[in-house]
Amino acid sequence: MEAAASSQRLFLSSDCLTANGSMNQTAAQRWRHCFAVLTALATLILVGIGGLVTSHGVGMAVPDWPTSYGYNMFALPISTWLTGGIFHEHTHRVVATIVGTLVVALMRWLGGNASRRPLIIIGMAEILAGLGLLAIGPDWKGAGHFLSGIGGVVLLAGIVWVKNQTAEGKLPTLGWWAFWLVQLQGLLGGLRVVLDAHIVADVRLGTAFGIVHGCLGQAFLVLVAIIALMTSGWWHRFVQNDFKPATGANELPQSTLLRRWFLFATVLISAQLLIGATMRHQHAGLAIPDFPLAYGALWPDMSTEAIAKYNLQRVEITEAHPITAFQIALQMVHRIVALLIAAAVIVCWRKTSAGTPLRRVSALWVGLILVQVSLGAWTIWSNKAADVATAHVVVGALSLVTGAYGCLISFRRLTGNRFATAADSASKTVLADRISV
Amino acid sequence: MSLKKSLFALAGIAALTQFATAGNVTGKITLKGAPPAEREITPLIEDAGCGKLVPAGEKPKTKFFVVGPNNELADVVVTLKGDNLKGKSTGASAPPIVLDQKACEYVPQILAAQTGQTILVKNSDPVMHNVHTTPASPGNKEENRGQAAGAPDLKFVIPAQENFLRFKCDVHPWMFAWVTAVDHPYFAVSGKDGTFTIKDVPPGKYKIEAMHRRAALVPNSRPAEYKGVEKEIEVTADGAVVDFTIEVK
Numbered sequence: 001m002e003a004a005a006s007s008q009r010l011f012l013s014s015d016c017l018t019a020n021g022s023m024n025q026t027a028a029q030r031w032r033h034c035f036a037v038l039t040a041l042a043t044l045i046l047v048g049i050g051g052l053v054t055s056h057g058v059g060m061a062v063p064d065w066p067t068s069y070g071y072n073m074f075a076l077p078i079s080t081w082l083t084g085g086i087f088h089e090h091t092h093r094v095v096a097t098i099v100g101t102l103v104v105a106l107m108r109w110l111g112g113n114a115s116r117r118p119l120i121i122i123g124m125a126e127i128l129a130g131l132g133l134l135a136i137g138p139d140w141k142g143a144g145h146f147l148s149g150i151g152g153v154v155l156l157a158g159i160v161w162v163k164n165q166t167a168e169g170k171l172p173t174l175g176w177w178a179f180w181l182v183q184l185q186g187l188l189g190g191l192r193v194v195l196d197a198h199i200v201a202d203v204r205l206g207t208a209f210g211i212v213h214g215c216l217g218q219a220f221l222v223l224v225a226i227i228a229l230m231t232s233g234w235w236h237r238f239v240q241n242d243f244k245p246a247t248g249a250n251e252l253p254q255s256t257l258l259r260r261w262f263l264f265a266t267v268l269i270s271a272q273l274l275i276g277a278t279m280r281h282q283h284a285g286l287a288i289p290d291f292p293l294a295y296g297a298l299w300p301d302m303s304t305e306a307i308a309k310y311n312l313q314r315v316e317i318t319e320a321h322p323i324t325a326f327q328i329a330l331q332m333v334h335r336i337v338a339l340l341i342a343a344a345v346i347v348c349w350r351k352t353s354a355g356t357p358l359r360r361v362s363a364l365w366v367g368l369i370l371v372q373v374s375l376g377a378w379t380i381w382s383n384k385a386a387d388v389a390t391a392h393v394v395v396g397a398l399s400l401v402t403g404a405y406g407c408l409i410s411f412r413r414l415t416g417n418r419f420a421t422a423a424d425s426a427s428k429t430v431l432a433d434r435i436s437v
Numbered sequence: 438m439s440l441k442k443s444l445f446a447l448a449g450i451a452a453l454t455q456f457a458t459a460g461n462v463t464g465k466i467t468l469k470g471a472p473p474a475e476r477e478i479t480p481l482i483e484d485a486g487c488g489k490l491v492p493a494g495e496k497p498k499t500k501f502f503v504v505g506p507n508n509e510l511a512d513v514v515v516t517l518k519g520d521n522l523k524g525k526s527t528g529a530s531a532p533p534i535v536l537d538q539k540a541c542e543y544v545p546q547i548l549a550a551q552t553g554q555t556i557l558v559k560n561s562d563p564v565m566h567n568v569h570t571t572p573a574s575p576g577n578k579e580e581n582r583g584q585a586a587g588a589p590d591l592k593f594v595i596p597a598q599e600n601f602l603r604f605k606c607d608v609h610p611w612m613f614a615w616v617t618a619v620d621h622p623y624f625a626v627s628g629k630d631g632t633f634t635i636k637d638v639p640p641g642k643y644k645i646e647a648m649h650r651r652a653a654l655v656p657n658s659r660p661a662e663y664k665g666v667e668k669e670i671e672v673t674a675d676g677a678v679v680d681f682t683i684e685v686k
């Protein structure tokens with residue numbers, strides 16, 4: 001209940017949906033926040049569709065890029081689009097293009113009028129670089145089309161004549177980070193397709209790029225979600241009026257400890273996502289078919305004979321690679337790290353005080369982690385049903401975003417004397433955070 | 438008779454002599470132990486395009502262990518081995534073998550070909566497939582080609598020896614076929630009754646290996662390696678008979 005209420009108060013009551021708490025923001029700032037929320041939601045949807053692509057094992061259902069079966073991406077016949085795994089892979093590409101365009105527009109919005117010139121220069125440079133790659137040879141065709149295409153969007157964003165103000169604080173910098181990351185992410189997604197069969201140092205590039213693409217997608221979601229938070233009126237007041245970064249001298253030891261707990265749990269979740277992405281991109285199905293035990297034991301037998309027996313007895317439908325001892329060990333580590341994350345997040349929740357923002361964030365976090373653990377178990381019990389495994393990816397991404405929010409808030413908290421000086425704020429009751437005191 | 442004609446005649450006689458003295462290697466594969474239960478391919482049944490290709494009342498299942506009533510084991514690749522056989526592939530001139538895509542499954546799922554032999558991949562379905570080969574041998578090149586409904590057959594050639602080279606369809610990710618490429622013509626795949634026949638084997642002593650894709654897998658190998666059950670045989674003009682038992686623990 002508390003987690004659900006936290007979710008509603010922290011995320012759904014966003015300034016773009018209600019005027020609640022937006023007294024310090026202009027209408028333009030509210031619209032900008034709405035746009036950032038829209039971009040973050042689109043990115044979450046994109047992460048979900050990407051999860052479906054991997055869960056269904058259809059990453060190569062469209063073997064060319066950025067074209068789809070030789071067609072311009074937006075001209076692929078509907079009948080082909082709706083065929084089997086092409087639907088997931090092509091939809092992922094189309095939504096990725098939409099997200100890319102949203103991020104370029106968001107960057108232009110955050111960067112203000114001052115970003116026009118750099119955007120024009122970058123756009124032109126990307127178009128020229130893309131055309132250059134096309135001229136080099138057919139191997140560079142995909143990257144060439146991608147660069148010149150995205151360069152066109154960037155150029156357009158730079159040409160748009162709107163004299164808007166540059167966003168406050170670090171928002172323009174974060175916007176530029178998102179701008180570059182979304183392009184890198186798109187390029188990685190494309191290279192995962194066109195370089196799939198290449199092997200470097202015994203590593204299949206399709207697998208390597210797939211793992212990096214999956215993890216970077218999550219990191220990118222966190223970045224866009226942070227931009228959405230930092231463009232909100234809530235954050236504006238949080239930083240400007242009520243709380244300021246604590247100085248070392250005034251900082252209470254308990255809050256320092258709490259920050260470390262939030263950071264620790266978030267880092268653990270990041271590591272867990274890396275492990276999860278590695279497991280998924282091995283395309284070997286379930287390395288361990290039972291839960292909570294593993295092959296009927298607390299710790300599975302990983303001898304050569306045992307691996308031979310496991311492979312003989314497993315009947316996978318869509319993911320045909322045999323499993324190895326490494327993959328079994330990886331899933332055991334995934335299970336152990338899940339326990340550590342659950343414990344760390346519960347500690348975060350217990351160390352916060354009732355009625356504070358961090359309490360609400362951590363309550364939501366506990367709820368998400370419980371759902372995530374359940375989805376992890378269900379993934380195994382359902383023999384890795386694609387929709388369940390994808391829900392596991394999406395809730396994992398939301399857990400990471402929530403952890404990042406918790407870190408952001410806990411690292412910006414004011415404690416001790418500085419808190420007292422902010423006591424006259426109208427919204428201090430809502431924002432007061434007496435964590436661990 | 439010119440020298441050229443004489444040489445041709447001699448070569449012809451030699452070939453005829455070989456066929457005259459060559460024998461067939463026959464045998465039967467039996468499974469020992471209980472294989473895992475096959476599973477329904479639910480994504481196929483649930484797929485909008487493929488589901489309606491399945492005859493009413495049928496539920497396609499995996500075919501990992503195709504076992505007869507008396508434990509006869511199908512889909513076992515039986516190959517002669519020996520240094521004297523290396524490089525004797527006649528694949529370039531051999532008739533093509535056919536791999537069909539029917540009701541969104543590969544038919545057959547296990548097959549063997551000579552190196553250099555053409556593999557014709559047909560699409561008998563009214564839906565699009567893509568044919569994606571994922572070889573492990575560095576001598577074989579990975580390919581991924583789309584094949585729309587009604588499109589011409591696709592031609593694939595496997596230049597280097599490889600066991601169970603995987604063909605897959607990424608559009609329908611449950612579709613797999615495995616082709617073993619051998620650099621001589623002396624191999625066979627066991628049928629539903631577990632029997633196999635390797636035809637016209639020149640007399641001599643050989644090693645013979647029977648490999649089932651699941652049972653022959655070398656644990657922890659990646660890319661997957663296979664080691665089957667190996668025996669020694671002597672082939673005479675009357676051929677040879679050799680049976681295998683493949684064990685599932």
